[in-house]
Amino acid sequence: MEKYENFDDNIYSHIEREKKFNYLLILIFSVSLLLIIGISSTLGLMDISISEAYKIIIGKLLGIKSLVSGINETKVLVVWDVRLPRILAGAIVGSGLAVSGAVFQSILGNQLADPYTIGVSTGAAFGATIAIFLNLFFVSHLLPIMPFAFVFALLTLYIVTNISKSGGSISSSDVILSGIIISSILSAGISFLKTLAGEQVGAIVFWIMGSLSARSWTHIIISLPMVIVLITIIMLNVDELDIMALGKTEANNLGLDYEKKLKKYMIISSLLTATCVSISGVIGFVGLVVPHLVRMSISSRNRNVVLMSALLGGNILVIADNIARLSSSIEIPVGVFTTLLGGPFFMYIYIKRKRGITK
Template identity: 50%
Template sequence: MNNKVDIMSNFNNKKKKLTIVGITLFILIIFLLILSVNLGRADIKIVEVVKIIYGKITFNEKILSDISKAKIAIVWNIRLPRILIAILIGWGLAVSGTVFQSLLMNPLADPYTIGVSTGAAFGAVIAIYINIFILKNPVPIIPFAFLGAILTLLLVMKIAKRNGYMSSSNLIIAGIIVSSILSAGISFLKSASGEQVSVIIFWLMGSLDSRTWNQVALSFPIITILTLICIYFSDDLNILALGEKQARALGVNTKKIRNIFLISAAMITAICVSVSGIIGFIGLIVPHMLRFSLTSDNKALIPLSALLGSLLLLFADNISRVLFNVEIPVGVITTLFGGPFFIYIFMSKNKSIQ
C-alpha cells in the first residue's frame, strides 16, 4: 500500500514539475516575443510597439493615428512575421526531432537522418535555379521544397522496406544513401549556378529574413495539426520506442503508428525547411536536453520540445539580426552554438555511463 502511495506521489510530483516547466517556457516565449519586436536598428518605443500590435489585432485604426506609417510597417509587416516564423520553425524542428529520435530509437536522429531535410532543400534549390536561369516569372519555393521532402520520404520508405517490414536501421541507412545522392545534386546545381550561387548558398544556410504573414498563415495550421496528431498517438510512440516485438506483443499496430509518425514528422520538417532553409541542431539538441533532464515520456516531451525549440530559435534569430552589422543566417548561429553544446552533452553522457 505504501509503495502505491509513493508511486502516485512521485507521479504527481513529476507531472507538477513538467507543468511548471511548460508554463515557464511559455512565459519566457511571450516575454522574448515582446522584447524581440522592440529590438532592431529602427528606434521604436515599446509603447508604440504595443499600440501597433493592439491596433492591428483589434482593427482599431484610431489608436495608430499618432504613429508613423514607417514604424507601423516595420513592426507589423517586417518584425512580427519574422518573429512568429522563428517560433513556428523552432517548434516544428524540435517536434520532428523528438519524433524521429523516439521512432528510430536513436538519440542522434533528427530531420536530417532519413534525408527529409535534404529532400526539401533539393526541391527548393531546383526552384531557385529555375527562377535564376529559366523562367522570367518566379516559381514559389515552398511547393518545390515540400514536394521534395515528401518524395524523399516515400523513396526512403520504399528502399527501407524488406519483405513488407521496415526496421529503424533500414530507415537510417536508406536515409543516408538518399541524402548523399541529393546532396550531390545540390552541389551540382550550385556549380551550375556560376556567379549566382550566393543566392542558393544563403538559402541553404538557413535564414528568417523577409518572412511574411503568408508564410505564417501557411505554416501555423500545418505545424499545429501535425503536432496535435503526434501528441494524440504519443502513448503508442512510447510503446514503440521499447522495441518492435514488445510493441506488437502489447497490441500496437506498429506499421500504422510508424507511418503516422514518419509522415507527420516529415511534413513538419518539409514546411519548416521550405520556409526557412536548413537550420541545424534545433531538432537534435532540444529533445536531448529535455529527455535527459526531465522526461522521456513523449506525451510531455513533444509539447515541451515545441516550447523550448521556439524559445531557442527565437533567441538565435535575435542574435543573428541584432548583434552584428551584417545579418548572419540563423542556421549559422544555431550550428555555432549547437555543435559545441551537443559535443558537451554527448561527452557528459559517455562519462556517466563509464
C-alpha cells in the first residue's frame, strides 16, 4: 500500500514540476517578446538608443508626456508611427498563424497541417488580391481588404472540407491534399489578376509575397482585437482539442460531437488566418513550424501548445522581419524569408512521418 502511495506522490510531484516549468517558459517567452519589441524599435538607419525607444513607447502608451519631451521629435515619429506598428503587426501575425497551425494540427491529427498547406492562407490571399485589383481599376472608394479575405478563407475551407470527405467524414490526409489542389488553382487565379494588373502589378506582388512594410496603427487597431478574441475562444475551450486529438471514435465515446467541434475550430482557425493574411499577405510555414517545435521540445498538451505557440510565433516573426529588412540594401519580404526556412522543415517533418508509417 505504501508503495502505491509513493507512486502517486511521485506522479503528483512530476505534474507540479511540469506546471512550474511551463509557467516559467511562458514568462520567459512573454518577457523576450517585450524585449524584442523594444530592441527592434532601435534597429534601422536612424540611431535610436534602447532607453529612448522604451521611453517613447511607454510615454505614448500611458500618455506620460515627460518621458517623451526631451527626445527629438523625428525619433519619436520614427519609433511610434513607423517602426512600432510594423513590429506589433509582426507579433500579431506570428501569434495568429502559430495558434491557427496548432489548432489545425490538433483537430486533424496531422503534423503537416497548417493554414498554408490546407489552402486557407491562399484563399484569404485570393480574396485580398481581388480587393486590391478592384481598388486599382474599378472603384472610386477603397474597398476594405479584410472582409474579402474572410469570405474567401471560409469559402476555401468549405470547398476543401467537402472535397476531402470520405464516407461522410473528413480525412486529415485528404484535407491537406485537397488544400494543395485548391491552393494551386487559387494561385493561378492570383497570377491571372497580376497579369491583368499590368504596370500596377507591384501593388499585388509585394503584398502576396508577405510583407509587414508600411503597416500603420489602423492595421493594429483592426487586427489586434480580432486575434485576441479568437485566441481567447480557443483557450477557453482548449481541453476539447485534447479530446479531439484522440480521434473521432474516442471523442464521440467521451461525449464530444466530433464533427460539430471540427467545423467550429476549422472556422475559428480560418478566421484567425484571414485576419493575419489581410494585414501581412501570405507568410508561410509559421503555422507549421512553431507548434511543431513546441510539441517536439516542450509539451503536447494543447493548453501549453496554444499559449506558447502564440508567444513563440510572435517572437519568431518579429525576429524574421528584422533579418529580412536589415540583411540587404533591398528589403526582402518576410514571407519569402519564412518560406525559405520553413520549406526544408516541412520536408523534414514529411520524411520523418513517412518513415514512422513504413516502420
